[in-house]
Amino acid sequence: MIGRRGFVTGLGALAALPACAEDARFTVTGAMEQGSLALGQAPAGSRVALDGRPLRVTAAGRFVFGFGPNQTTAALVTVRYPDGGGDSRSFTPTKREYDIQHVNGLPQNTVTPPKEVEARIAREAETIYLARLEDTAGDGDFLSGFDWPAPGVFSGVFGSQRIDNGVAMSPHYGVDMAAPVGTPIHAPADGTVGISADYYLDGGFTLIDHGQGVSTSYLHQSQRLVKKGQKVKRGQLIGRIGQTGRATGPHLHWAMNWFQVRLDPSRSTKTPKPQPL
């Protein structure tokens, strides 16, 4: 696994900890690349820090964190065991190459929105930002991997530089799955609905908080079938695919976050691809 050998020694206060990477009593697994969720396991009762800041740890010693889409620096994980000992290891994500994707035929008022909707767009972005600050315990169901929320054909990959109607936009932070309007969307893991609303750019939008800072979002829906605050179970029907907001055709834009860190959901699913249509 990339990064395992790159452990850090002599970093100020951490120098007091034994920097024994190979025999550390904790593990971090996952795709271990840019824009992916890392899953940690430490002895029950451990305390864990990421780059010096405490992380939430489950009763069973599980913890998670995300590698940013363009992160080139190492993530330093420090674990203090219940018996008083500890270990530090650093993990550097594998670099990804992102594509350039041209998208044409978008409604022009979603590429260059009119002045009068700027305040609305800003308010909606702020609501999403605030929802992604939540640090709830969750039930840890997602730790076993996510299901794909819908069938479909991959029509957009994570991280690509988007040129929409000829205008350079921010990178595409999610995966797109093209499927007919009305195709059911199911919760990919247990969670609590943090947002269910109609947004200008995102269309019919739902955010599910899975706990430990991990959330998933569902954009462009034709129907939203869950309400804010509602608990959802893995496999539960939450909405239907649509073409609302900034979209050229019916598809689900599926996004995943660890707090504000954008993640590629396809790196945390039980299977690499959704069911074909």
Ligand SMILES: [Zn+2]
């Ligand atoms: Zn998309």
